Amino acid sequence: MRLTASDDDDELTAADLALRAAVARRTTWVSVAVNLVLSCLQIAAGLFARSQSLIADGIHSLSDLVADFVVLFASHHSKKDADADHPYGHQRFETAASLALGLLLLAVGAGMLWSAAVKLETPTQVDPVHPLALWVALGALVAKEGLFRYMLAAAKRVKSSMLVANAWHARSDAASSLVVAVGIAGSLMGYPILDPIAALIVGFMIAKMGWEFGWDALHDLMDRAVDEAEARAIAGTLAATPGVRGVHDLRTRKMGDMIVVDAHLEVDATITVEAGHDIAVEARRRVLARHRVLNLMTHVDPQHRPDLDHAPVGAAAAPRPAPPAAH
Numbered sequence: 001m002r003l004t005a006s007d008d009d010d011e012l013t014a015a016d017l018a019l020r021a022a023v024a025r026r027t028t029w030v031s032v033a034v035n036l037v038l039s040c041l042q043i044a045a046g047l048f049a050r051s052q053s054l055i056a057d058g059i060h061s062l063s064d065l066v067a068d069f070v071v072l073f074a075s076h077h078s079k080k081d082a083d084a085d086h087p088y089g090h091q092r093f094e095t096a097a098s099l100a101l102g103l104l105l106l107a108v109g110a111g112m113l114w115s116a117a118v119k120l121e122t123p124t125q126v127d128p129v130h131p132l133a134l135w136v137a138l139g140a141l142v143a144k145e146g147l148f149r150y151m152l153a154a155a156k157r158v159k160s161s162m163l164v165a166n167a168w169h170a171r172s173d174a175a176s177s178l179v180v181a182v183g184i185a186g187s188l189m190g191y192p193i194l195d196p197i198a199a200l201i202v203g204f205m206i207a208k209m210g211w212e213f214g215w216d217a218l219h220d221l222m223d224r225a226v227d228e229a230e231a232r233a234i235a236g237t238l239a240a241t242p243g244v245r246g247v248h249d250l251r252t253r254k255m256g257d258m259i260v261v262d263a264h265l266e267v268d269a270t271i272t273v274e275a276g277h278d279i280a281v282e283a284r285r286r287v288l289a290r291h292r293v294l295n296l297m298t299h300v301d302p303q304h305r306p307d308l309d310h311a312p313v314g315a316a317a318a319p320r321p322a323p324p325a326a327h
Contacts (some may be wrong), residue, residue: 020257027154027163031170035064040141049130050189052119054137055290056112056270060176060206061140063108066168094256097109098165105169109207116200120193129187129195132216137181144174148176159292160257165213172209173297213309223253230291234261237287243267243279245303258294261287269302276300 042058045051119126148170155163183198225231231252238247246266253260266285267276280298287296 020163021162023154023158024045024160024163027151028166031147031159031166032065032069033062034143036082039065040144041136042140045132045136049133049136050127051129051133051180051184051195052116053183053195053202054128054133056115056199056202057140057173057176057180059109059139060112060173060202063104064173066104095162095217095254099214099217099221101165101169102210102212102325105172105206105210106214107210109203109205109210112199112203112206116196118187119196120200126192126196128192129184131188134181134184134188137177137184141174141177141181142175144170148174165217168209169213172206176205179205180232220254225252226254226259230259234259234287234291234293235263237290238265238283241265241279241283241286243271243275244283248301249299255294258292261293261296262299263296264299264301266301266303 019153039058039061042054042061044052045060046055148167151163151167151170155167179198179201183194183201186194186198231250234252235247235250238244244265245268247263248266249262249264251262265280267279277300280300284296284298287293
C-alpha cells in the first residue's frame with residue numbers, strides 16, 4: 001500500500017505498515033471493550049429472561065473476543081521486517097488471520113444451528129421470554145452497528161482487507177442482533193417458537209459469512225492474482241516508463257494486502273545491458289511508488305524477439321532445435 005508517492009520507497013512502506021498496525025490495534029481494542037460488555041450482558045440477561053436467541057447472540061459476541069485477539073496477533077506479526085525465512089516479509093499473517101476469523105464464524109454458526117434445531121424438535125417446551133430480553137437485544141443492536149461503522153471507516157482509511165473483514169464481522173453481529181430482537185418481540189406477542197427460530201437464523205447468517213471469509217482467504221493463500229483492473233494499472237505504469245517498448249507475461253499474486261509482481265519488459269535491442277538494467281530499475285521504482293506492490297521482479301527482453309519468453313503463462317514450451325551432430 002502507498003498512501004503517497006515518494007522516492008524513498010522503503011521508508012514509505014515502513015510508515016504505511018506502522019500506520020496500519022496502529023489503526024488495527026486501536027480499533028481492535030475498542031471492539032474488545034464493546035464485545036466484553038455485550039457478551040456478559042447478553043448471556044446474563046438471556047439466562048434470566050429464558051431467551052435462547054439472546055444467549056446465542058451473547059456467545060457470538062464472546063467469540064468476537066477471540067477473533068479480536070487473533071487480529072491483534074496478526075497485526076503484530078505482519079509488520080515484522082523480512083528475514084532469511086520470510087524474504088518477502090510477513091504480510092500473509094493478515095490473510096491467515098482472515099482465514100482464522102472465517103473458520104471461527106463457521107464453527108460458531110454451526111453450533112447455533114445445532115442448538116436451535118434441538119429446541120425446535122420440542123416446540124411445546126419452549127419457555128416464554130421476559131421483556132428484559134428485548135431491551136437488551138435492542139441495545140446490543142445499536143452498539144454493534146456503531147462499532148461496525150467505526151471499524152469500517154478506519155479499515156478503508158488504511159486499506160486493510162483484514163480490518164475490513166473484522167468490521168463486517170461486527171456488521172454480522174448487528175444483523176444477528178436485529179433478528180434476535182424481532183424473534184424476542186414475536187415471542188412476547190404470544191409466539192414463543194419465534195425465539196429459537198431467530199437463533200436458527202442467526203446461526204445460518206454467521207456460518208454463511210464464515211464460509212465466505214474463509215474461502216476468500218484460502219484463495220489468497222494459494223497465490224490468487226489481483227483483479228484485472230489493478231493488473232492493467234500496474235502494466236500501464238510499466239509501459240509508461242521511458243525506454244520500455246512493451247510489457248508481457250505480467251503475473252501478480254497477493255501477499256496479505258500487498259502484491260508481488262513478475263513482468264517481462266521489452267526494450268530496444270540495440271542498447272547496452274547497462275541501459276536495459278537502468279530502464280528496469282526505473283520501471284520497478286515507479287511501480288513501487290504508485291501501487292501497493294511489495295516487490296517487482298523484471299526480465300528484460302529485446303523488442304519483437306519471437307522467443308520462448310513470449311509464450312503465454314501455462315503454455316507448453318516449444319521444443320528447442322537439436323544441436324548439430326558432431327563430425
